Amino acid sequence: MKKSVLEFWVGLFVLLGVAAIGFLAFRVAGGGNVGGSGKTYTVYAEFTDIGGLKVKAPVKTSGVLVGRVGSIQLDPQNYQAKVSLNIDSEYQFSSDVSAQILTSGLLGEQYIGLQQGGDEENLAAGDTITITSSAMVLENLIGRLMTSFAEKSSSDSPAETPAAE
Structure with a gap:
């Protein structure tokens, strides 16, 4: 008799745990507005x-x-x-x-x-x-940053002068 009562409570505890995990998974996945007003x-x-x-x-x-x-x-x-x-x-x-x-x-x-x-x-x-x-x-921000660096480095480099003969 004691063994079947213990098994009942363990089974109930496991069932509640599975239901709680299911509820949380539903909420995290963006499920319906459970608990909210819904309007x-x-x-x-x-x-x-x-x-x-x-x-x-x-x-x-x-x-x-x-x-x-x-x-x-x-x-x-x-x-x-x-x-x-x-x-x-x-x-x-x-x-x-x-x-x-x-x-x-x-x-x-x-x-x-x-x-x-x-x-x-x-x-x-x-x-x-x-x-x-x-x-x-x-991606757009990185592209702008790279373009900005490229423009800045090209304007900072000294202009090449033709070699004197």
């Missing part, structure tokens, strides 16, 4: 370069998660990336809010950072954020 509104932002931004990337303000990237599409009229942002309805932003693509750490994941504006009118569902700043792509 969101969608706004849009257009960027010339989104770098490595992905769907379900965080949308943050002051380091606080306020939403997620819903979708990324190419606008056929102006060939810019149109990003839909699903913002938690408990957070309201002014109509002159700015959005920029940032990176967590040096090589971390990319996310959208929102900076609150000063306008009294709030963004409504379906509005577009007009003040945006595109991603800083590391």
Whole structure:
């Protein structure tokens, strides 16, 4: 009798452990808004370069998660990336809010950072954020740095003069 009770409790403990690991794996993988209010509104932002931004990337303000990237599409009229942002309805932003693509750490994941504006009118569902700043792509920065060094070294080298005869 004691052995079967002990086996029951061990089995229950293992089952709870597996459920906890499954829940954490779901959350880390960007699964649904488990535990959140679930009510969101969608706004849009257009960027010339989104770098490595992905769907379900965080949308943050002051380091606080306020939403997620819903979708990324190419606008056929102006060939810019149109990003839909699903913002938690408990957070309201002014109509002159700015959005920029940032990176967590040096090589971390990319996310959208929102900076609150000063306008009294709030963004409504379906509005577009007009003040945006595109991603800083590391490869582009390295290319500019290399070009700058090449130009500087070529201008620093003394001009060759023809040899006197």
